[in-house]
Amino acid sequence: MSGNPSSHPPPRLALAYAEMLVRRPGTVMLVLLLLLGISVWGTSKLTINSNQLDLISQDLQEVKDVKRVIDMVGGSGFFMVALRGDDEATIKKVADDLAVMVGNDKEHARSVTYKIPVEFVQNNMVLFVKTEDLAEGKRRIMAFLKDQIRRANPFYIEIKKTEPVKLDLQDLVDKYSSVGNKSIADDYYISPDRKMVMLLIKPMWDTNQIGQTKQYVDKLRVDLEQYSKSNAAGVQLVEDYYKMGDKKTVAYGFTGSYKTAVDDSYAIEESLQPVTIIALVAIFAITIAFFRKWAPTLIVVSGTVAGTLYTLGFTYATLGELNMITSILGGILMGFGIDYGIHFIFRTRLELGAGKPYDVAIRDAVINAGRPALVSAVVVAGSFYVLMVSEFKGFSQFGFLAGTGTLMLGFTLFSWCPAMLALAGRRNPELPQKLIGVMKPPPTNNASGKELRIPRPGLVLAVGCVIVAVVCGAAIPWKSGEPPADAGFFARLPYGVRFNYNTRALMPANQPSVVLQDEINARFKIASDPLAIYTKDLAETEALYKELTADPKKRPAISQVMSLFTFVPPEGISQANAKILEEWQEELKEIDVKALPPETQEKAALFFKMLEARPFDVHNVPEIYASQFRHLPTTSPENHGYLTFIYPSVDLWDGKQMLQFADQTRSIKGMVTPGKFTQGGPTGAPVEKEFRAAGATQLYASLARMVLKDAKLTVILTALWILVMHFADFRNAKLALASVIPLTVGLAMMMGFMALFDLRLNFMNIIILPILLGFGVSHGLYLLHRFLEGTSPLVALRSVGAAVVSSTLTAVAGFAALLVAGHNGLRSMGIVACIGLITTLLVSFTVLAAVMQLMHDKRQKDAGRSSEGGSASGGDTSSTRAA
Structure with missing residues (x-):
């Protein structure tokens, strides 16, 4: 290579490109600036698509199921408004007013539900209770009534004092006081302690359209503030997720699948704003500290910004938009991309330090630093491109853009920086040296003339291997399961590095919508958002309901099933109960209601009405109940049908429990009697039918499995790609393996340190692994390429070591900035990345350095033997190969 007489001549293409940068820097800069202008225009047109459903393959059955539910009822969940206060009348009055206000907003709200008349259910509840419970209730009531009539008789004389018969039905009332978890004692969706009322809003869009939900939240806040100022009762509304209101104050809060999706997405976005500023400041500080000058920092950073803008312009030209994952692309590319500019500047300083003119120094820097930079860019880009195999578009699009962006940044910085320095040199040949400084080539020998070397490399390697083995051993799960x-x-250590399935741990601590959701779950004993199961007719709906309610132990993750058939009394029980009711009515004919005490007479009318209840079928369920389970009038004909809603008994924030619930509801088989509820009656024997649950849980479960599968696959593919590319670069298996030592050992040690400090992998930081594999390549590449120019390991370390450290620390700074993020998932990504980058750097300067010294010693011995053999035979020993 150029700059080393014993090296092979540079490739013609590399030499021609380097010559062009030196001879025509003005033309190069003009082209770059023209492209920059076009890219800035494209970047300004970029928008962020916040529809998360678009990031999942539309061919997935889970996506098709959710789209059908959205078409049927307008969305897969609810936007929930919770009103809290000590005064029941006040929160009910506010609920009435807000329901009217929200319902009148036809642009945003499809419907609002906050109360359902319960009279029908109250009057017919006697048909739903178990027959033995009805008989027991009859016995108690008749004993009470007969005792009351006897004591109300003016001629009643008690010879021996007895206690009146007490009517205690509380145990039976508690048993049958609700349908599902909705109380039948009150029309309102009010908690049992009478301190919270829920409004369930169905917006005109689905949960994945985050931007629209955010706008609606802002609008609701304005509307509620206006109501607080203008309502006649003078009630003050306060958004508070912890305190309780009183007679004049109602605390409100937002939650539900719509709000939690918005909060999590915007928590990431809001976290990235200060992170970006901190990262940029840290990168500036690090580059200035290593360069000791402002000029090289400005040159490198401006080139990095330009390369990033090229990538964003390319994004507009190819995809047209960003998504919630690729929106962080710019920050990541700047952290990685600056690496190429740093290596170029350091190499140029080294070439200038060798006494070369500025144009020769720039040319040689492009050639000498360009090859490892090119290999590094190709390998890193390939590591990103590997993500394109993911079924999750968020990852596949990120891989495509980040891979292309890496190549663009490498090309940009090896064009932008040389062209700027060449332009400065044309103005004044001494200017490049003044701008970036010089670095004298490190001495190869000490004062006594002996070659400088890494002392005792065998011992360094042995000690390093022992430390590596101990740390890496901590990552191995010697025991299965979870520690107490x-x-x-020491009790935790044998369990190794573990995976945290709890998605709650990824969210910001005490996120208000999640806090409120937990409170709703505790107060109402029900999850806020159910899954939905589609059935096309009443026969299928009944079959599904029977299957889900026949044996609750079969699917323990389900706590409650709500269906149209929830409001239809079981046929056998209702017939038996109707017989008891008829007999009861006959018995009561002998009882004169007027003979009862006045307070008992008031309840008698309702009681006698309940006795008139008779069995009915699904066609007699009132429309106000039936409409909750039927498609909207606007639904496409192919999606007409019914929905059954199922609620979990497990914490869906826990990934393992979420997957359990998803597995138990993904496929449910029931026996359907065709035509059972049509005019002609059954049209055939029962047949088995499969039903599928749809909703956010199924989508998240599929996504979680994608992430876990894709993470394993991408790590394997990335590792194979790196090995192949390194072998293609060095054409030597030993050198290829040596170059990946920092990468493989560094990441293994990262896992070990995670186990030692009780840090876990999770659904977010696991995607860092293939990225770290790609970036970790640069350490070994730059060191080995400098070593193969014929220098000793110590000279190689002193020549490019500062550039390696600087570029690594800038990447560390970028990821370390994530540690201040309010989003726990982003913070975990920062921690894992920092550990991986630092361990890789340490391995480069210890284990790899020792390996290079041993290789160098062997190289010198082989050269010595070859020289002796050549002298004895009269052969030519004027040249030796560097590797």
Whole structure:
């Protein structure tokens, strides 16, 4: 290579490109600036698509199921408004007013539900209770009534004092006081302690359209503030997720699948704003500290910004938009991309330090630093491109853009920086040296004339291997399962590095919508958003309901099933109960209601009305109930049918429990009697039918499995890609393996340190692994390429070591900035990345350095033997190969 007489001549293409940068820097800069202008225009047109459903393959059955539910009822969940206060009348009055206000907003709200008349259910509840419970209730009531009539008789004389018969039905009332978890004692969706009322709003869009939900939240806040100022009762509304209101104050809060989706997405976006500023400041500080000058920092950073803008312009030209994942593309590319500019500047300083003119120094820097930079860019880009195999578009699009962006940044910085320095040199040949400084080539020998070397490389390697083995051993799960919650360090250590399935741990601590959701779950004993199961007719709906309610132990993750048939009394029970009711009515004919005490007479009318209840079928369910389970009038004909809603008994924030619930509801088989509810009656024997649950849980479960599968696949593919490219670069298996030592050992040690400090992999930070594999390539590449120019390992370390450290620390700074993020998932990504980058750097300067010294010693011995053999035979020993 150029700059080393014993090296092979540079490739013609590399030499021609380097010559062009030096001879025509003005033309190069003009082209770059023209492209920059076009890219800035494209970047200004970019928008962020917040529809998360678009990031999942539309061919997935889970996506098709959710789209059908959305078409049927307008969305797969609810936007929930909770009103809290000590005064029941006040919160009910506010609920009435807000329901009217929200319902009149036809642009945003499809419907609002906050109360359902319960009279029908109250009057017919006697048909739903178990027959033995009805008989027991009859016995108690008749004993009470007969005792009351006897005591009301003016001629009643009690010879021996007895206690009146007490009517205690509380145990039976509690048993049958609700349909599902909705109380039948009150029309309102009010908690049992009478301190919270819920409004369930169905917006005109689905949960994945985050931008529209955010706008609606802002609008609701304005509307509620206006109501607080203008309502006649003078009630003040306060958005508060912890305090309780009183007679004049109602605390409100937003939650439900719509709000939690918005909060999580915007928590990431809001976290990235300060992170970006901190990262940029840290990168500036690090580059200035290593360069000791402002000029090289400005040159490199401006080139990095330009390369990033090229990538964003390319994004507009190819995809037309960003998504919630690719929206962080710019920050990541700047952290990685600056690496190429740093290596170029350091190499140029080294070439200038060798006494070369500025144009020769720039040319040689492009050639000498360009090859490892090119290999590094190709390998890193390939590591990103590997993500394109993911079924999740968020990852596949990120891989496509980040891979292309890496190549663009490498090309940009090896064009932008040389052209700027060449332009400065044309103005004044001494200017490049003044701008970026010089670095004298490190001495190869000490004062006594002996070659400088890494001392005792064998011992360094042995000690390093022992430390590596100990740390890496901590990552291995010697025991399966989870350690006890209170396990100490040594008790926890055998379990190795573990995966955290709890998605709640990824969210910001005490996120208000999640806090409120937990409170709703505790107060109402029900999850806020159910899954929905589609059935096309009443026969299928009944079959599904019977299957889900026949044996609750079969699907323990389900706590409650709500269906149209929830409001239809079971046929056998209703017939038996109707017989008891008829007999009861006959018995009561002998009882004169007027003979009862006045307070008992008031309840008698309702009681006698309940006795008139007779069995009915699904066609007699009132429309106000039936409409909740039927498609909207606007639904496409192919999606006409019914929905059954199922609620979980498990914490869906826990990934394992979420997957359990998803598995138990993904496929449900029931026996359907065709035509059972048509005019002609059954048209055939029962047949088995499969039903599928749809909703956010099924989508998240599919996504979680995608992430876990894709993470394993991408790590394997990335590792194979790196090995192939390194072998293609060095054409030597030993050198290729040596170059990946920092990468493989560094990441293994990262896993070990995670286990030692009780840090876990999760659904977000696991995607860092293939990225770290790609970036970790640069350490070994730059060091080995400098070593193969014929220098000793110590000279190689002193020549490019500062550039390696600087570029690594800028990447560390970018990821370390994530540690201040309010989003726990982003913070975990920062921690894992920082550990991986630092361990890779340490391995480069210890284990790899020792390996290079041993290789160098062997190289010198082989050269010595070859020289002796050549002298004895009269052969030519004027040249030796560097590797």
